[in-house]
Structures are given as structure tokens and as C-alpha cells.
Amino acid sequence: MADDTSSDDLTIKQQREKRRAEKVANLKAKQAKEKRNQRVGVGAAIVGGVAVVAVLVGIVVTSATPPVDPATIEVEGLQTFDGLEAVHVQSAVDYTMSPPAGGPHNPTWLNCGVYEEEVPAEYAVHSLEHGAVWVTYNPEQVSGGDLDTLRSQMPRSYMILSPFSGLDAPVVASAWGVQVALDGIDDPRLREFIIKYRQSPDAPEPGALCSQALDGPGKIS
Amino acid sequence: MSTSPAEATAAPALSRPRLIVAGVLLVLVALVVGAIVGRVTATSTAPMPGESSAEAGFSRDMQVHHGQAVEMALLVRDRSDDPEIRLLALDIATAQAQQQGQMFAWLAIWGLPQTSSEPEMDWLSRPVIDGSAGHEGHGGHTPGEPMPGVASFEQMQALQNATGVEAERFFLELMIAHHQGGVDMADAVIARSGHPQVTTLARGMVQLQSKELDYMSELLAARS
Numbered sequence: 001m002a003d004d005t006s007s008d009d010l011t012i013k014q015q016r017e018k019r020r021a022e023k024v025a026n027l028k029a030k031q032a033k034e035k036r037n038q039r040v041g042v043g044a045a046i047v048g049g050v051a052v053v054a055v056l057v058g059i060v061v062t063s064a065t066p067p068v069d070p071a072t073i074e075v076e077g078l079q080t081f082d083g084l085e086a087v088h089v090q091s092a093v094d095y096t097m098s099p100p101a102g103g104p105h106n107p108t109w110l111n112c113g114v115y116e117e118e119v120p121a122e123y124a125v126h127s128l129e130h131g132a133v134w135v136t137y138n139p140e141q142v143s144g145g146d147l148d149t150l151r152s153q154m155p156r157s158y159m160i161l162s163p164f165s166g167l168d169a170p171v172v173a174s175a176w177g178v179q180v181a182l183d184g185i186d187d188p189r190l191r192e193f194i195i196k197y198r199q200s201p202d203a204p205e206p207g208a209l210c211s212q213a214l215d216g217p218g219k220i221s
Numbered sequence: 222m223s224t225s226p227a228e229a230t231a232a233p234a235l236s237r238p239r240l241i242v243a244g245v246l247l248v249l250v251a252l253v254v255g256a257i258v259g260r261v262t263a264t265s266t267a268p269m270p271g272e273s274s275a276e277a278g279f280s281r282d283m284q285v286h287h288g289q290a291v292e293m294a295l296l297v298r299d300r301s302d303d304p305e306i307r308l309l310a311l312d313i314a315t316a317q318a319q320q321q322g323q324m325f326a327w328l329a330i331w332g333l334p335q336t337s338s339e340p341e342m343d344w345l346s347r348p349v350i351d352g353s354a355g356h357e358g359h360g361g362h363t364p365g366e367p368m369p370g371v372a373s374f375e376q377m378q379a380l381q382n383a384t385g386v387e388a389e390r391f392f393l394e395l396m397i398a399h400h401q402g403g404v405d406m407a408d409a410v411i412a413r414s415g416h417p418q419v420t421t422l423a424r425g426m427v428q429l430q431s432k433e434l435d436y437m438s439e440l441l442a443a444r445s
Binding site: 041042045048049052053055056069070071073113155156157191194195196198199200201206207209211212220221 | 238239242245246249250252253256284285288289291292295296318321322325329332333334335336337338341371374
């Protein structure tokens with residue numbers, strides 16, 4: 001505020017003008033403030049809007065990891081075998097497919113693992129009943145570095161890997177009731193087959209032991 | 222909104238854009254609230270962890286981990302006539318086989334394969350819930366490295382070839398390491414999951430296996 005002594009010196013006209021100037025200044029300040037508020041408001045609305053959209057996008061993106069329903073995995077060239085009998089027999093079995101992918105089998109199952117020698121089929125079929133995947137390879141076509149690579153691709157449990165002489169393809173993967181012949185160790189269908197069928201609920205007894213029964217010859221892991 | 226058209230026309234330059242902004246904001250807020258409420262309520266009733274979730278990774282790896290514990294327990298039961306060891310082995314084998322079944326069923330219900338499409342323990346790289354750096358609750362384990370506490374092929378063979386007190390001692394040593402790894406894995410999923418069934422089972426594992434760790438240390442000391 002202006003002090004009294006100076007305002008006493010002013011004429012009425014000067015005082016009026018001063019008051020008007022003050023009024024104008026006040027109005028201008030008020031308008032500037034409103035304008036600022038409006039700008040702040042619009043800015044905040046934009047920031048808020050962007051944040052809201054970001055949150056929504058985030059929610060949508062994080063909940064959108066699609067499940068891989070095993071039923072939707074299609075393994076090209078898959079062979080299926082229906083009406084397999086899950087019965088125990090002590091004798092040798094004449095299987096309709098080679099390598100066998102289910103059917104009558106020995107009461108003793110083959111322990112899962114990596115074998116460097118051929119394994120008895122009647123025992124391996126019992127392991128398929130327990131949800132194992134049996135990967136066989138033609139030893140004339142898969143050896144050395146390729147064999148090391150194939151071995152390194154095997155999951156830790158419920159897998160059997162063994163040579164199988166006279167195989168029609170370099171690699172054949174079998175599970176209970178299903179089989180696929182593969183072009184080689186890097187055929188992408190091997191991985192698809194293992195993901196879809198290892199411990200599949202479609203096997204008769206997934207989760208039943210695949211250890212503590214028969215260790216075939218040449219078991220290396 | 223309560224603003225009448227008359228008021229809106231009285232000061233069109235100010236209130237119309239504000240009305241629009243307010244309306245848009247209201248719609249966005251409603252969307253966010255709806256999405257969050259929907260999400261939270263869905264999580265508490267029907268959660269469906271996805272292919273690359275920590276829950277799925279845990280359910281797969283822990284089934285394999287438990288599978289080896291069952292195997293070790295059954296092996297020592299056939300190789301020892303000590304009632305304490307045989308009862309502990311029976312306890313571990315039946316409890317962990319039952320838990321394997323729970324995790325198997327979750328994956329089936331979630332519509333996910335039992336076999337992972339990524340290396341074991343890769344789910345450790347999923348973020349932890351409390352937003353900390355991610356080193357909480359996995360005992361310094363590196364994502365994608367083999368599971369902690371798992372016995373090697375050679376160790377399993379040695380257990381298979383041992384008998385009597387030697388088998389008991391070896392079993393206890395292997396199972397102590399196995400349980401410690403199992404507790405780390407369970408802690409890791411607790412840090413990463415808000416799924417009620419998964420975290421309840423994992424907490425149970427931590428509690429039970431911690432108690433068994435103390436008990437096994439006593440049994441081992443008595444045989445050293």
C-alpha cells in the first residue's frame with residue numbers, strides 16, 4: 001500500500017487515476033492468473049490422460065501373454081494309434097508300429113534317461129504309459145556332434161533317448177499313442193512334440209515313476 | 222453433469238472445452254477403475270497364469286525337483302532298516318508326490334503344457350511383486366541355470382549303490398541340499414506371484430522343508 005503522506009499530496013484526479021490504474025492492474029493480474037490456471041488445468045488433463053492410457057495399455061499388454069494350450073500345438077506328420085491295450089505281459093510283443101508307441105508291455109518299466117545302447121522295447125513302452133517321451137535315432141545317421149546336440153536338448157525327466165537300428169528316419173519321437181518321424185536333430189517338430197506330449201494328461205499314467213525299475217544297458221545319464 | 226445449456230452458452234469460451242476435458246477424464250477414470258477392479262477381483266477367484274508366468278515355470282520345475290526327492294526317498298527306504306529314516310523317507314515321498322499332482326493339475330487347468338518352452342529356472346527373470354531389483358528370494362540363483370539342489374546322475378548312482386548307514390548318510394546329505402534348493406525355489410515364486418493357490422502351496426513347502434532340514438541335520442549329526 002502507498003503511504004498516507006504521499007497520497008495526501010495527490011489531487012483528486014490523480015487519486016482517481018491511481019485507483020483506476022490499480023483496478024486495471026488487478027484485473028490484468030486476475031486474468032493472467034485465470035489463464036495460467038486454465039493452462040495448468042489443460043496440461044494436467046493431458047498428462048493425466050496420457051498416464052491413464054499408459055496404465056490401460058500396460059494392463060492389456062501384461063495380461064495378454066497367450067497361454068499355449070497343448071491342444072492347439074499341431075505337429076505336422078503326426079501319426080496316432082487308437083485302441084492301444086495297456087496290459088502287462090512277460091513275453092516279447094509284436095508291435096504294429098516301429099518303434100512301438102504303446103500297447104502291451106512288460107510289468108517293469110525302463111528307467112528314463114539317455115542310453116547309448118538299444119533298449120528293450122517292451123520295457124520302454126511301459127515308460128510311455130507313465131508319460132515319458134521316447135526319442136529314438138538311427139545311429140548310422142546321427143552320431144558325433146549331432147548326437148551331443150540331440151542329447152543336450154532332452155529335458156531332465158520323463159525322457160528316454162536311445163539308438164534304434166533300422167529306423168526309417170534319422171530321428172523318431174514317440175509317446176503313448178502318438179509318433180512323428182523327423183528329418184533330423186534340428187527338425188523343429190521334435191521340440192513341439194516334446195512340449196505337447198511329455199507328461200501329457202493323455203498318457204494313461206502321467207507322473208508315475210520313470211526310475212527305480214530297469215536300467216537298460218548303456219545308460220549314461 | 223449439472224451444467225445447463227443456458228449456463229454453457231453464457232460463457233461458451235471457458236466451459237465448453239472444460240466440459241469436454243472433464244467428460245473425457247471421467248470416462249478414462251471409469252475405464253481405469255473398471256480395469257483395475259476387474260483385474261483384482263479376477264485374480265482372487267479365477268487366475269489363469271500364462272505360458273511364460275512365474276507360476277507356470279515354478280509348477281513345471283518344482284514337479285521335476287520333487288520327482289527327484291521322491292526317487293531319493295524310495296531309494297533309501299529300500300536300502301535302510303532304520304525306522305526313523307524309513308519313516309522320514311515315506312513322509313517325503315508321499316507328501317511331494319501329492320504336491321507334484323497339484324502342480325500337474327494346475328497346468329492342465331491353465332491349459333498349459335507340462336513341459337516348458339524355455340530353459341529350467343528361466344522364470345526367475347520374471348519381475349518380483351514388490352518392485353525390488355529382482356534379486357530377492359532366489360538365493361543368488363541365476364535365471365536359466367539348472368535347478369538348485371538337484372543331485373547329479375553320479376550322486377544318484379552312488380546312492381543306489383550304497384547300503385545301511387552309508388546310504389542313510391548319503392541320503393541325508395543329498396536331501397539337505399535338495400531341500401535348501403527347494404526352499405529357494407518356493408521363496409522365489411512367493412516373491413513373484415499373487416496367485417493364492419500357488420503361494421499357499423509354496424509357503425507350505427518353505428515351512429515343512431525348513432523343519433525337515435533341522436530334523437535331517439540332527440539325523441546326520443547322529444551318523445557322523
